[in-house]
Amino acid sequence: MVLYTSPRGVAIRRAQAESIRDRIERLTADLKELKAFLPIEFSPGRKQRLREFLTSELNSLHDLPFELYEQDAKVDYLLVKNYLERELRGLELEAQQDEKSTPLLPFATTLVDLCEARALVIPMHPKETAQKLFESQAAMVSVIEKVKAKSDDVAVSKTAAFRAANHISSLRVHLKEWFRFYTGYDPTFDWWVAHPYGVIDQSLQDLAAIIKEILVEIKPGNDDAIVGQPIGRQGLLLELRAEMIPYTPEEIISIGERQFVWCINEMKKASRSMGYKDDWKKALEEVKNDFVEPGQQTRLVRDLVYEAVSFVEDHDLVTVPDIAKDSWQMFMMSPERQKVNPFFLGGDCIIVSYPTDAMDHEAKMMSLRGNNIHFSRATVFHEMIPGHHLQMYMNARHKPYRRVFDTPFWIEGWSLYWEFLLWNDERWIKTPQNRIGMLWWRLHRCARIIFSVNFHLGRMSPKECIDLLVEDVGHERATAEGEVRRSLNGDYSPLYQAGYMLGALQIFALRGEMVDAQGMPEKEFHDRFLKGNRMPIEMVRALMQDQPLSPKFESSWRFYPL
Template sequence: MTITPLYTERCHVGGSESNLRDLIVRVTEDLKDIKKFLPIQISERRKKRIRNFLELEIDSLKEHSQDLWRANQETRVDFILIQNYMKRKLERVDFESKQDEGASLLIPFATILVDICESRAMVLPMEANEAAQKLFQVQNQINGMIAKIKNAEIDINKVLAFRAASTIDALRGHLQEWFSFYTGYDPTFDWWVSRPYSLVDSSLESISNLIREQLVGIQPEDKDAIVGQPIGREGLLSDLRAEMVPYTPEEIISIGEKEFDWCIVELKKASSRMGLKDNWREALEKVKNDYVEPGQQTQLVKDLFHEAVAFVEEHDLVTVPSVAKDTWQMFMMSPERQKVNPFFLGGESIIVSYPTNTMDHEAKLMSMRGNNIHFSRATVFHEMIPGHHLQMHVNDRYNPYRRIFDTPFSVEGWALYWEFLLWDDEKFPKTPENRIGMLFWRLHRCARIIFSMKFHLGQMSPQECIELLVNEVGHERATAEGEVRRSLSGEYSPLYQAGYMLGALQIYALRKEVVDKDVMTEKMFHDTFLRCNRMPNEMMRALMLGKDLEPDYEPNWKFYG
């Protein structure tokens, strides 16, 4: 199958707009405004408003499906993308409602606080004496709950208790905003409200800390404890459907384990070339100790950046706009942030992880070993060009309305895919030490699939996840803790960490269908992928290969072996 000249022109170089573009942009902005106006996540008013909005939009889309389906392939893809997006959001509202219901046992006072804060957002009349009375009721309810917790009268699991504590922290922040809005402005407000507000604010902090200590098991001195909130098998299946990945959680784990085994075989080959037979762990230790001296890491990163750009341009692998190449920036990561991100971060800029003078001796050594020359080489290519920096630069300029369909399978998959490609490319220079560095990251991404999926299935604890990275991948303990903390903190979707390897495998498989079969040149394939912007990779495949689509399309691409 070949791509028509019309499609190549439209997606590869920008082309005309999709008929659904305005709808997608409007849905994006409307949802953003609703969430901004009603920012309290446990609010029933917020959930109802979002649910009603999405249901109406989905019904409207169905009404116009026949007309839209007579258009071109891009419109059909956009239809499936926005329909899938809205259904996913609807499922997420229902899923989070169930989780909130489970945690509500510990926060019976939440409804009053939500009403107080949302009344301010809607600018309803505020009677200071009534507000004070409500805060008095909240204070009594908090006191009662504190007593029950101390007397061991509450039976709730750690995950829901942790969710309740996080919800209390968020409510405290919203209440602080409410108080700051009125204080000093309404003459009667401070007279009535200051004292009860001060008591409630302090009590919210106290009960949050108590829940963490008594019900979750996090002591005050253990500020860096990792808990996480597993979503279970049904939650994973729902997320996999939304990402258009037609595999079960168990099948995903199997893929991670098979790729893990491949990495071990290749690590042994590389260690043998280093004269260490098949002792890849010893080879890894040698590679870790090959780091630059303090103050030299930024220059190393700069040199590696220019090496990567020169290679992809010399071999005509992807278009690198001069602005993308010339305007990148570098920043240093703080020691506190390194607890969550022990390695480099990238995108518009690269943020360098390396020890500072405030870190203790052990932490300095672990950071230097974890960001050695050979690990850094692969990291810079992943984060900058041809990885995330180039990706974000192009996504900002071509079909930007599709950024709403952001997915780690496309975003992180793209950057790791380049690590696959450079590993395969004999023209790309690689010493055995370089190969160890590249394989460390590949093994790491396999482990991410295994520990993140098993954590959400309830099969691994955070500590067991850390031990896997230390004992089976070769992480420094500090970097392993940072990785697990980052993965399970809730800042990333449950499938985010699995998306690196799975997304790379998808793009790698798509390349075989497109480039190896002469549908596109390699450069055209890479440029097209970037300029079509973000979406589940199965939809990218449908665009590139002109696959048959229906309004009720179900994902079916078995991309792995």
């Protein structure tokens, strides 16, 4: 006798066989495996394979018995659903951006196919391969000539040209790996392929350089040039949806501008206390010139870490495990890296940005002023404990599978949130100079919203972003250039810089609902936040408030009144 099992029953059994946590861990590993197997990011084959995988995983979620899950599992379901949808939207956006670069890449498909055939262990025929390389070389020479002549055939935007140049450089690396796989093992391969490969390797290098020089207008040797790749309003709306932020890009800018005005007003109050009336920029100059002597910054940072740990423990604000408190390390940042990260960084360790003897006098003074005592005092809280170091410690030990749901609103928002708390907490002793230092960072985060979102909307150029930081925030020009380079060079998500202030505002609003309104102990609030691991803040809110959830959940929390 065959027992009938309803589709619902099958779904329940499937859910029992693989928990949502198991599914997330498997999906994460599968996705990592696929991306490693097909590493050429602009490959159509890679995009298609990822699209099929993500779509299949997303469709399979629809069969699961959502209403039978406990709240934590419901949140995990929504997190993985949001993650899959975001990855799919990202693929489509990348495809649209790559399409704009195709006039500069008529040879790319052939070379990508060669690399991927190697990964798939498809037999390689040296004579045919040599012919493909020869034809690709001819196509490349044609592109080089058109670029030099500024032909209409290669008339693309600077952004598309910069993207094409990066793809060419990446393709050159992958093709080199392909060549090394075969050379020396197959005598006929070297006989046929070695020479055309050498020619095409050089042409790839030349083409990338020519595109940057002529179409992107980056002079040779100017590796510090800032270009960036704006994603447009539609791209920003998709990113906001993925971050569960129910605001438009224009509203996000408005939040940044309102917070900016608040900071300026508070700057003037501190400036008056220092005897500079409303001229807060003069007060800022005094603060920036209050730095320790060369060689003493490491001692200052160490003492500030101890001060921060003592404060949160003495006032029972958050749990600080002994290993997290005792095992942090300090390293120095190279002059080259300081071009991108002009201030010190934190997390697993703290990386101190400070002048070296190899820098010229101007660079030394900018670094000293940019890492003064009062800026550093706020930064240590942000970077170490209770900020990123404690975050990462807890992330590794509580629901670590959620780290795949990485978001700057949770990561950076948490650290800036503590700067909010310290500003309000009279137990944290603050001189007017300390207040200027704290306010400068807050003003800086407001400016990050304004310039990064406007850049992606196409309203501000990189130079205008730098000028905003120098003229309206009081940055040293070198640190402003580093900040903009870091923000726009593509290593960070488009909303990363906005995530600091917006995430902090979200967490502060949630604290108001839980601690101030409902009486949750402050330490419990902070511990629960950290132990929940990474996710959009609205999902943290849903967990803490045990809110009703459905598979069709849409973000609606207006955490900041406009």
